[in-house]
Amino acid sequence: MKVSPEIQTLTPYSPGKPISETKRELGLTDVYKLASNENPFGPSPLVVSAMVEALNEIHRYPDASHYELKEVVKNFFNITGDKITFGNGSNELIDLLIRTFCSPGEAILTSQGAFLAYALCAQAARVRTLETQLSPELCFDLEDLAKTLKTSSEIIRLVFIANPNNPTGTYVGRAEFENFMGSVESLSNILVVVDEAYFEFVRSPDRWSALEYLDRWPQIVCLRTMSKVYGLAGIRLGILFAQPEIVDWLNRVRNPFNVNVVAQKGAIAAIHDQSYVRQVCSGTWDGLDYFYLELKKMGINYWPSQANFILFDTGQKASHVFKQLLKNGIIMRTVENYGWPSFLRMSVGKTEENIKAIDVLTQVLK
Numbered sequence: 559m560k561v562s563p564e565i566q567t568l569t570p571y572s573p574g575k576p577i578s579e580t581k582r583e584l585g586l587t588d589v590y591k592l593a594s595n596e597n598p599f600g601p602s603p604l605v606v607s608a609m610v611e612a613l614n615e616i617h618r619y620p621d622a623s624h625y626e627l628k629e630v631v632k633n634f635f636n637i638t639g640d641k642i643t644f645g646n647g648s649n650e651l652i653d654l655l656i657r658t659f660c661s662p663g664e665a666i667l668t669s670q671g672a673f674l675a676y677a678l679c680a681q682a683a684r685v686r687t688l689e690t691q692l693s694p695e696l697c698f699d700l701e702d703l704a705k706t707l708k709t710s711s712e713i714i715r716l717v718f719i720a721n722p723n724n725p726t727g728t729y730v731g732r733a734e735f736e737n738f739m740g741s742v743e744s745l746s747n748i749l750v751v752v753d754e755a756y757f758e759f760v761r762s763p764d765r766w767s768a769l770e771y772l773d774r775w776p777q778i779v780c781l782r783t784m785s786k787v788y789g790l791a792g793i794r795l796g797i798l799f800a801q802p803e804i805v806d807w808l809n810r811v812r813n814p815f816n817v818n819v820v821a822q823k824g825a826i827a828a829i830h831d832q833s834y835v836r837q838v839c840s841g842t843w844d845g846l847d848y849f850y851l852e853l854k855k856m857g858i859n860y861w862p863s864q865a866n867f868i869l870f871d872t873g874q875k876a877s878h879v880f881k882q883l884l885k886n887g888i889i890m891r892t893v894e895n896y897g898w899p900s901f902l903r904m905s906v907g908k909t910e911e912n913i914k915a916i917d918v919l920t921q922v923l924k
């Protein structure tokens with residue numbers, strides 16, 4: 559079988575280890591997964607009943623125009639419907655952006671240490687990935703991104719900025735972003751994608767969204783997801799905001815039935831239940847504060863996080879620590895594939911999960 563070189567060298571995204579697999583392999587009954595930045599509290603009960611109700615309609619194809627969902631999103635975000643489209647998770651939207659706006663041989667630009675989906679989707683589409691370095695604080699270096707955009711000999715079509723970034727939890731401030739946009743606004747045929755998967759968790763007083771700049775800088779694309787604070791990672795729904803012309807191109811390329819019936823109904827109920835979102839944020843922030851305190855006590859270096867997970871330095875081979883944790887029923891995430899062999903990423907869980915995770919981590923690192 560003939561397979562192109564880009565596909566031959568493609569390493570699949572390695573997701574967090576599933577709970578069921580860990581139980582099976584290690585013969586454990588209690589396993590806590592703090593590995594995939596999922597919402598540990600479960601979906602809102604209102605969302606579950608809306609989805610159960612939707613099961614009565616699954617003999618029909620979903621609404622390819624996402625009409626009802628779009629109405630709800632439009633009102634909640636106060637944005638016209640022609641600037642909105644949806645994907646099977648924001649992962650599909652990342653893929654779609656690359657397939658729509660880049661030709662094979664052209665490039666996307668992001669940072670080293672950024673969410674890996676950008677580079678993986680690019681490679682599958684025979685598109686190259688250019689990366690700037692993170693700052694010493696592990697933040698996106700927007701000045702370097704701007705410089706690369708202006709000086710690179712490659713044809714760059716898309717810039718991906720994850721804010722907050724995964725797996726670092728770090729955050730780019732408003733002034734920095736405005737400077738960046740100001741300095742690249744004259745470059746034509748470049749779209750700036752700001753992936754705000756963790757937006758709701760941001761506690762910085764400098765919280766801003768790319769949504770505020772859609773009209774000022776029409777090359778901006780903003781991504782949101784139902785996978786994190788809304789607790790709906792399993793139904794796959796991402797939201798994209800951009801100028802109507804951009805949305806129109808994406809709607810031509812995407813599969814018509816990319817968002818299923820149950821996901822559309824569930825997302826409507828989820829957006830209506832904002833008190834649940836506030837509860838999840840508050841629980842997540844308590845968990846993060848607990849981690850800060852305990853990691854500090856243990857003398858472990860960590861990066862303060864604007865998301866629902868924390869990156870820390872075990873000071874040793876993290877894959878070894880990972881295995882020890884696993885034996886004790888705690889699943890965390892190594893980030894060796896991002897170039898950090900001694901770091902681990904730990905998502906915030908429920909209170910009892912956080913306590914157990916810290917207990918086991920203390921033992922393992924002793």
Ligand SMILES: *Cc1c(COP(=O)(O)O)cnc(C)c1O
Binds near residue numbers: 782
């Ligand atoms: C989790 C995450 C997403 C969400 O992906 P979905 O496909 O919507 O589940 C997007 N971007 C980043 C940076 C993430 O960490």
